[in-house]
Amino acid sequence: RTRDRYPVRRLPFAEVSEEDLAFFERVLPGRVCTDARELEVVNVDWLKMVRGCSQVLLKPRTTEEVSRILRYCSERNLAVNPQGGNTGMVGGSVPVFDEIVLSTALMDRVISFDAVSGILVCQAGCVLEQLSRYVEERDFVMPLDLGAKGSCHIGGNVATNAGGLRLLRYGSLRGTVLGLEAVLADGLVLDCLTSLRKDNTGYDLKQLFIGSEGTLGVITAISILCPRKPKAVNLAFLGCASFAEVLKTFSTCKGMLGEILSAYEFMDDRCMQLVESHLRLSNPVKENPFYVLIETSGSDARHDEEKLNNFLEQVMSSGLVTDGTVATDNTKIKMLWALRERITEALSCDGYVYKYDISLPVEKLYDIVIDIRSRLGQSAKSVVGYGHLGDGNLHLNVTAEAYSASLLNAIEPYVYEWTARHQGSISAEHGLGFKKKDFIGYSKAPEAVVLMQRLKAMLDPKGILNPYKTLPASPELAGL
Ligand code: FAD
Ligand code: MLT
Ligand code: ZN
Numbered sequence: 491r492t493r494d495r496y497p498v499r500r501l502p503f504a505e506v507s508e509e510d511l512a513f514f515e516r517v518l519p520g521r522v523c524t525d526a527r528e529l530e531v532v533n534v535d536w537l538k539m540v541r542g543c544s545q546v547l548l549k550p551r552t553t554e555e556v557s558r559i560l561r562y563c564s565e566r567n568l569a570v571n572p573q574g575g576n577t578g579m580v581g582g583s584v585p586v587f588d589e590i591v592l593s594t595a596l597m598d599r600v601i602s603f604d605a606v607s608g609i610l611v612c613q614a615g616c617v618l619e620q621l622s623r624y625v626e627e628r629d630f631v632m633p634l635d636l637g638a639k640g641s642c643h644i645g646g647n648v649a650t651n652a653g654g655l656r657l658l659r660y661g662s663l664r665g666t667v668l669g670l671e672a673v674l675a676d677g678l679v680l681d682c683l684t685s686l687r688k689d690n691t692g693y694d695l696k697q698l699f700i701g702s703e704g705t706l707g708v709i710t711a712i713s714i715l716c717p718r719k720p721k722a723v724n725l726a727f728l729g730c731a732s733f734a735e736v737l738k739t740f741s742t743c744k745g746m747l748g749e750i751l752s753a754y755e756f757m758d759d760r761c762m763q764l765v766e767s768h769l770r771l772s773n774p775v776k777e778n779p780f781y782v783l784i785e786t787s788g789s790d791a792r793h794d795e796e797k798l799n800n801f802l803e804q805v806m807s808s809g810l811v812t813d814g815t816v817a818t819d820n821t822k823i824k825m826l827w828a829l830r831e832r833i834t835e836a837l838s839c840d841g842y843v844y845k846y847d848i849s850l851p852v853e854k855l856y857d858i859v860i861d862i863r864s865r866l867g868q869s870a871k872s873v874v875g876y877g878h879l880g881d882g883n884l885h886l887n888v889t890a891e892a893y894s895a896s897l898l899n900a901i902e903p904y905v906y907e908w909t910a911r912h913q914g915s916i917s918a919e920h921g922l923g924f925k926k927k928d929f930i931g932y933s934k935a936p937e938a939v940v941l942m943q944r945l946k947a948m949l950d951p952k953g954i955l956n957p958y959k960t961l962p963a964s965p966e967l968a969g970l
Contacts, residue, residue, distance in 0.1 A: 535581050573594070630719055669696055675707070862886065923959055
């Protein structure tokens with residue numbers, strides 16, 4: 491099914507033999523899985539849209555084991571699919587054919603935490619939520635947060651350069667990841683696991699691996715800078731009558747909340763209907779065409795509350811916001827965040843999901859949703875817009891009862907052309923993976939794509955690491 495939708499031919503990699511299994515078993519005693527039920531889980535992605543047929547799942551615990559496996563796979567010409575929590579949105583985390591799945595699930599050790607600098611060093615398979623808990627107990631927070639926190643691994647986050655709900659405040663992983671260790675396709679261990687804030691000695695190689703989606707190396711450990719845990723967190727969930735009001739509220743909020751603003755997320759009314767009907771969550775405010783979620787984080791509760799109240803008074807009295815609710819206690823904060831974080835889940839309950847993750851100039855952010863809605867008419871079940879407005883990142887999603895080639899053709903490449911016309915990015919934070927690799931040309935110049943292909947060929951000459959992902963097979967297929 492996957493291969494009908496995304497035509498691709500298996501490359502001439504070797505097939506896993508009994509001798510290969512015996513070698514893996516020697517390196518990873520008891521951690522070589524060929525059980526059909528366990529393999530079913532790692533062969534299919536979170537959205538249940540891309541399915542491979544791998545026969546082997548490997549679970550290393552150490553960098554040395556990863557190195558031995560990759561050296562062997564490289565010599566044997568066996569393809570390998572690195573996998574973290576398997577929550578990726580673009581089909582990058584699962585095999586396309588019979589690639590060996592190399593999971594970081596057992597690489598979940600915290601190596602060190604410096605309580606003065608807030609620098610955490612850990613293995614790649616640590617689950618984000620567990621790391622959050624670990625650093626919060628020490629009065630720090632992780633610089634990233636996302637709806638998939640309960641399953642995604644920090645290595646997967648770094649491999650996808652995940653954005654998420656805190657990027658507005660703490661910036662991208664390209665800034666907060668201080669160092670990393672990666673194993674290259676031939677087994678070479680690249681130790682860039684420094685913990686320095688400043689280090690201008692040569693090229694910054696770690697940046698190559700951040701966002702490389704498992705195509706250049708397997709990330710085995712990372713060093714990441716954690717901010718202090720804010721003493722006061724406030725959340726406001728507000729309703730707006732139009733998108734113009736959402737934008738004006740954002741502008742007002744940047745001016746009035748400035749340094750304590752830590753998230754500005756938005757969702758449209760259709761998203762609200764979906765979380766209400768599929769997940770039984772309830773809308774805490776009056777029905778509105780748009781909702782925004784504003785989080786403040788600071789060090790002085792009274793000061794922050796006063797600021798937030800002044801802001802709310804301003805946006806309510808000027809009519810930018812029609813209704814709202816505020817939370818300071820943890821339970822209500824979690825309840826309000828769930829309305830936004832669980833949209834992904836609600837969409838999956840709605841039907842087959844066509845998922846787009848684009849960066850656009852913020853004033854244009856919702857135009858494409860309106861355009862696509864009228865373009866698709868009755869052929870779509872839901873056309874929704876939500877996302878990280880504060881970062882200029884829209885999640886445009888279309889659902890339908892089932893997959894349809896004609897609906898897909900009505901959306902693609904139209905969405906990509908629209909985005910390119912407005913100088914946007916066709917993948918703001920999810921990456922290209924398997925589903926979007928051939929569209930890279932809408933956001934990157936041909937010369938840039940060729941250079942990426944050369945880098946890939948240099949680091950992984952046999953192309954065994956996550957084949958069929960991220961880059962088109964040749965420059966001619968770059969999408970334009
Ligand atoms: P996987 O899905 O297992 O893998 C993702 C990619 O990284 C694959 O290409 C894989 O080969 C590669 N990879 C994984 N581990 C390694 C490694 N150790 N070394 C090298 N390559 C590796 N993304 C956002 O950016 N922002 C969000 O707000 C956000 N919210 C989400 C909410 C939900 C409910 C879900 C399901 C997903 C969300 N995502 C979001 C998608 C996001 O990409 C992933 O959640 C996360 O970053 C992937 O981590 P993972 O461990 O699950 O990686
Ligand atoms: C989100 O922001 O909710 C995630 O990126 C997942 C999605 O796009 O659905
Ligand atoms: Zn997102």
